[in-house]
Amino acid sequence: MMSRSGTTPPLPRNSPVFAFVFHFFCFMFAAILLAGCLGDDKSSDLPSGTRDGMTIQNDESTLNDRVTDRNDTLGLDTLSPSPSPTDSIAVSGKVAASGKTLTMTLVAEIAPPVVNGDTLQATSVNLKGGFAYVSYNYQGEAYRGGVDVIQIKNESKAEIRSQVLFSDADVHALHYDGDLYLATGTSNEAYGSPAVLERIGENGGKLELKERERVGLGSFAGTSVVVNGKQVYATSGNTGGLKVLNQTGLTTASTETLADARWVDVDDTRVVVVQGMPGRIAVYTKSTLNLANTWTFTGANVPEAKTTVRVLGGKALIAAGTGGVQLMNLATGKIVGSVPVPVVAGLSADRSVSNAADADKDLIYVSNGEAGVYAVASSSDLTSSTGDNNVTLTVLGRLRFANLQSVNHVAFDGNTLVVAAGKGGVKVVSVKWR
Numbered sequence: 001m002m003s004r005s006g007t008t009p010p011l012p013r014n015s016p017v018f019a020f021v022f023h024f025f026c027f028m029f030a031a032i033l034l035a036g037c038l039g040d041d042k043s044s045d046l047p048s049g050t051r052d053g054m055t056i057q058n059d060e061s062t063l064n065d066r067v068t069d070r071n072d073t074l075g076l077d078t079l080s081p082s083p084s085p086t087d088s089i090a091v092s093g094k095v096a097a098s099g100k101t102l103t104m105t106l107v108a109e110i111a112p113p114v115v116n117g118d119t120l121q122a123t124s125v126n127l128k129g130g131f132a133y134v135s136y137n138y139q140g141e142a143y144r145g146g147v148d149v150i151q152i153k154n155e156s157k158a159e160i161r162s163q164v165l166f167s168d169a170d171v172h173a174l175h176y177d178g179d180l181y182l183a184t185g186t187s188n189e190a191y192g193s194p195a196v197l198e199r200i201g202e203n204g205g206k207l208e209l210k211e212r213e214r215v216g217l218g219s220f221a222g223t224s225v226v227v228n229g230k231q232v233y234a235t236s237g238n239t240g241g242l243k244v245l246n247q248t249g250l251t252t253a254s255t256e257t258l259a260d261a262r263w264v265d266v267d268d269t270r271v272v273v274v275q276g277m278p279g280r281i282a283v284y285t286k287s288t289l290n291l292a293n294t295w296t297f298t299g300a301n302v303p304e305a306k307t308t309v310r311v312l313g314g315k316a317l318i319a320a321g322t323g324g325v326q327l328m329n330l331a332t333g334k335i336v337g338s339v340p341v342p343v344v345a346g347l348s349a350d351r352s353v354s355n356a357a358d359a360d361k362d363l364i365y366v367s368n369g370e371a372g373v374y375a376v377a378s379s380s381d382l383t384s385s386t387g388d389n390n391v392t393l394t395v396l397g398r399l400r401f402a403n404l405q406s407v408n409h410v411a412f413d414g415n416t417l418v419v420a421a422g423k424g425g426v427k428v429v430s431v432k433w434r
Helices: 016-040 060-066
Strands: 049-051 054-057 067-074 102-110 121-128 131-137 145-153 157-166 169-177 179-186 195-200 213-216 222-228 231-236 241-246 252-257 261-266 270-275 280-285 291-296 308-312 315-319 325-329 335-339 356-360 363-367 373-378 393-399 409-412 416-420 426-433
Touching: 060 067, 060 157, 067 157, 102 145, 102 157, 121 409, 121 416, 131 179, 131 416, 131 426, 145 169, 145 179, 145 416, 145 426, 157 169, 179 231, 195 222, 195 231, 231 261, 241 261, 241 270, 261 308, 270 308, 270 315, 308 356, 315 356, 315 363, 335 373, 335 393, 363 409, 363 416
Parallel strands: 121 169, 169 222, 222 261, 356 409
Antiparallel strands: 049 054, 054 157, 067 102, 102 426, 121 131, 131 145, 131 169, 145 157, 169 179, 179 195, 179 222, 195 213, 222 231, 231 241, 241 252, 261 270, 270 280, 280 291, 308 315, 315 325, 325 335, 356 363, 363 373, 373 393, 409 416, 416 426
């Protein structure tokens, strides 16, 4: 029957039809919610366990006992070498030379993992897609190491999603590209020498427990790895060099012998390897892997030390150990900018060395060993080509961390700084520079 208004009257609430419709829609709504929840994390059921010296932990409640949430504004100590009066940093944080304000907030501190009763030390960081991948090794004769997969949410919270620990390998460096690629040193004698590249499967922030996939690199230790264009570039120190592997199957595509190869980076046209003892840069043409140039620089003269290179706008940003930070034009080898290592009262010179540097546009962070982490402003956007034109690098100051151990590595993507602070673990910092 139609109502006088011409519309169908509502069903009475005690009607069997009403009850059926009501419960049907409730059931469908619950099903949609459940499907949405399951779809948010398809990897939540990936197993934890131990296999062939590798232990994977995917229980986040256990892992995050190591995380301490912070919301601390970080200041800067202006230590030697300090900014000149014209480039000084004001109390407000505004840099007079650029007019920008640097605001840093400590988001979280993460204690290092423990293997067989021994505390590991954070060695390197790779930042990608809202995740920080942190590697660990052990300072001692035993081979022990691991990796944390850390999700950074809205630049204000850090959570460990997954972890792998090794009872037979140090992890010195890593890179994420769909899976994790690790530059390691291992006690396993099957590879002829300790330097090994290892790949671990990853799914939605969780590591996969399956048969280990490893390839020997030669020499004493794997020192760095980067993936680009379906190829894996890895370095090994001392008697090793650069090895290029196909991402499919990790088969060897090319091997270049380079003494004391410490780090590799790649851009669209170049493969760049930094070497130590003495400090030099090997520049290869990416398409052919022919050696284009070799350039020298001051520093990288401490045996078995970390020396990193980052390729930006045709330049190499080099953390040169005792040589501080140097900016080199890769086309000519000219040093177009530099920052010496800091002098810190009460700290011996051999403990203040530039281990690593990373940059985004015109802001650089440098890990200077026990001297800590320094912020440096550039007079130009480093991602833009500057040729042989000089670039002014101004030290803004040192970040104030409590009880910071020797800083091994830093990674910076413009919004987030992650510090691998040795036995001090990991520091996650939100950065605003505008």
